[in-house]
Amino acid sequence: MSLPDGVRIREIAPRLTFQDHTVPTDVKIELVRRLIDAGVRGFELSSFVRPDLVPGLADAAEVFARVPRVPALSLGCCVGNARGLARAVDAGADTAHFLLSADEEFAHANIGRSTADSLRELERMAAYAANEDILLGTYVIFAWGGPTGPARTGEDLQPLARRLLDIGVEHWILADSSGYAAPPQIRELISAALTHIPPGNLTVQIHDGRGMGLAALLPLLELGVRAIDTSLAGSGGHPAMPGAQGGGLCTEDAVQMLELCGVDTGIDLPRLIETANWLTGEVGVAGKGFVRRTGRVPGTARPGDPLAFTW
Template sequence: MSEERTRPAMSEEPTVTLPDDVRIREIAPRLTFQDHLVPTEVKTELVRRLLDAGVRAFELSSFVRPDLVPGLADAAEVFARVPRVPGLTLGCCVGNARGLARAVDAGADTASFLLSVDEDFARANTGRPTTESLAELERMAAFAADHDIVLGTYLIFAWGGPTGPARSGADLEPLARRLLDIGVDHWILADSVGYAAPPQIRELVTAALAHVPADHLTVQIHDGRGMGLAALLPLLELGVRGIDTSLAGSGGHPAMPGTHGGGLCTEDAVQLLELAGVRTGIDLARLIDAANWLTEEVGAPGKGFVRHTGPVPAPGRPGKPLAFTW
């Protein structure tokens, strides 16, 4: 007589509510052109194409030492030339109080201090250790309080790198407390070399959210190891709506020559979000056109899939035929 086996009841999947929309901030105007020297006209043309695609948030440039980042020496001119449209938010990077003052004069809405969690990169990027950077940030916070600008900070290599081991949420705690003491509670967590899979994304972002509200947190993934798109849904589940991406996955850094430093590909991210029912307000077809223009005009290496294969077909939008070899 065979023994009857009782099949265990299947547990129900937890219900996850995704936000209705997100704020995609395009960082290619800063990330790509800090590594590729191009005329100012090319930079402003890129922004115009992105505006036509519906992008309304940018990290436009950096007000930093031109000897360290010569590609962004025209930051003020770029700010002056960008068309102002309704809903536009223009951000920048700054390395010291002088750069913050220049950002205010240029009309930046937000400025993000370049704070590296990795000591070696901190010295290569800004010429000073992290402890000195925090002292500078404290002086800048006092300046920003008297001016019409939101001062936040990067946490570059928040998940680890560029060559060292991964970092955990516990590793973030001392720096998080110091930033709050200074009075800076708008943070950009940057996975600068693509260390994080979804479990690591959840752990570090959860640790950050214990200190700052979700609407003060932006996450910037650099897709160096092919895990960038996988980070999007965990971020949405945690309530993070500020996501930095880079057109065509382009980008690099003069302090890390020969290393692909591109951000998560904007057009791939927009497609995934829209298919997940999350609005971005961005026209994917125009975005793809802008990505192709960028890689051809600048010669910047571009990653990504959707601009090569075409978007997933939708009503009124036929798919792009693929050639298969069997």
């Protein structure tokens, strides 16, 4: 199996963690600063949504204003409607992704409207974004199924994919929000998505609610996906799913696995581990993952070294 030279890890903890745990703005800025020092250059920094629904992200504009800028930095956010998109533009976000749910029940619980109504809102937003200096994409959350519904297949994705292309939205984040997907399901749905958009337009957000998150990495690489969303210390959750396993795949575990496969992320793993342990102390939760507890594998391969195994 041939693996790519590099992968861009986008860190989503600044949004995913703090929509579930309210902390001072200074803590958020410190988290991003530490991650930048560790080599992270892609962030989902916050969400421009109603503060009464997600109070932990009410400071989104301030966070965007205060994070340090360095070369090659990309700052993204989530938006739920045209008003949120306008706020993201004013804040200087590079990218904004609409919160589109493939699950009807969750769509109503999260933003109070159907998937069809959400697509009409996205169409209005795309017309607005065409005249602004921002890239508008869309999430497809629960792309593989959930939170209570059955698993979804590549065939299930097709009508939604065609509608997105009709709207003119060609950058997608497919999120396995409930952690339903083992490698065969990853391959099937991603292969279906790639019949509509090129690999460079696709990000996959891995969640680890059922312990299969790391297993998703290699099939993504095989299929040419180079943009992967993860969350430091597996942290995070969702206000519409209290008590659920809502965190992302641990960034530090993903980086170690990619390093061992000879895939470069540009991220300093020891600094990442230190930051993950700092974050869990700041939010007061145990966090998930392995490498931050056990330490990295001694004598691990450097990016670019030959693979130590065959397929």
